[in-house]
Amino acid sequence: MSDTPSAPEPPEQELPPYVIEGARSSRSRCKTCRRGIDKDTLRLGILIEGPYGTGYMWHHLKCAAKRRFEQVTEAYEQEAWNNAKTPPENVPPLDKLQKLHNDSDQQRKERKQIPYAEPAPSGRARCKHCNEFIEKGSMRVVLGRAVEFGNQMRTAPINIHPHCVAKTLQEEDCSTEAEGFAGNLHSNSREVSTVTMEAVLTEIGDLE
Ligand SMILES: [Zn+2]
Ligand SMILES: [Zn+2]
Structure with missing residues (x-):
């Protein structure tokens, strides 16, 4: 036994x-x-x-x-x-x-990887940085923001004007890395033409 x-x-x-x-x-x-x-x-x-x-x-x-x-x-x-x-x-x-x-x-x-750029599908969404509307058809950049969900942290997508990206990346709750940002944005936004992407990146400016 x-x-x-x-x-x-x-x-x-x-x-x-x-x-x-x-x-x-x-x-x-x-x-x-x-x-x-x-x-x-x-x-x-x-x-x-x-x-x-x-x-x-x-x-x-x-x-x-x-x-x-x-x-x-x-x-x-x-x-x-x-x-x-x-x-x-x-x-x-x-x-x-x-x-x-x-x-x-x-x-x-089909799910897109953050960060990515896309034309704003409507003019109703506001930029989560400056709170101004993002004009329909103009390019917006989708970044990640850390939000508490129950007792765990999730990444929520936030829409940002290209010219507001640099400042948003410095915010504490931004979960998108500034390091390697341009490369990631480019490879995650396959439908965006190279010319448009260049323009978006120019508008985003220097991230250093
Ligand atoms: Zn903005
Ligand atoms: Zn299950």
């Missing part, structure tokens, strides 16, 4: 690499989106061998489909729902998850 104080798991049982199940409680957290997984919501468990032993890392099934579709495919091939203590009554068809994955991939590709 063992007298180990807390070993709830039977020793070295062979655990399957994947489990798909309705969450048995609301206590697990999705490793992809970091939000809680509500009880009964479908989740994918991926077996991980860590320093504290072997166990499952949980992901919302939908989050897993978006970010690690290959593993979802494997789990489906192995019919991982049969590994659940209580197998879920139904799981979405794989081609539905494939679509989720493709859409999210597409979105990620």
Whole structure:
């Protein structure tokens, strides 16, 4: 008999690499989106061998489909729902998850990296530095500003006049680096022609 104080798991049982199940409680957290997984919501468990032993890392099934579709495919091939203590009554068809994955991939590709320059789509937005409107069709520069979101810091995009960029980069809550700025702006703004980019950079001026 063992007298180990807390070993709830039977020793070295062979655990399957994947489990798909309705969450048995609301206590697990999705490793992809970091939000809680509500009880009964479908989740994918991926077996991980860590320093504290072997166990499952949980992901919302939908989050897993978006970010690690290959593993979802494997789990489906192995019919991982049969590994659940209580197998879920139904799981979405794989081609539905494939679509989720493709859409999210597409979105990620289209998302622009800060900093970038673009023509202002309307005349309604104000420059976050000088608070004046940015004229429709004129070039604006999108920088990052650190904002508190719950208890973590996120980067929010802010619209800035090119001639207000240098001063904004010196603000304490600006999360865009002045170092290498021109190069980053250029490579993140692929739709902007070289001539326009030159003009924007001239207007931005010297950042030293
Ligand atoms: Zn998630
Ligand atoms: Zn301005």
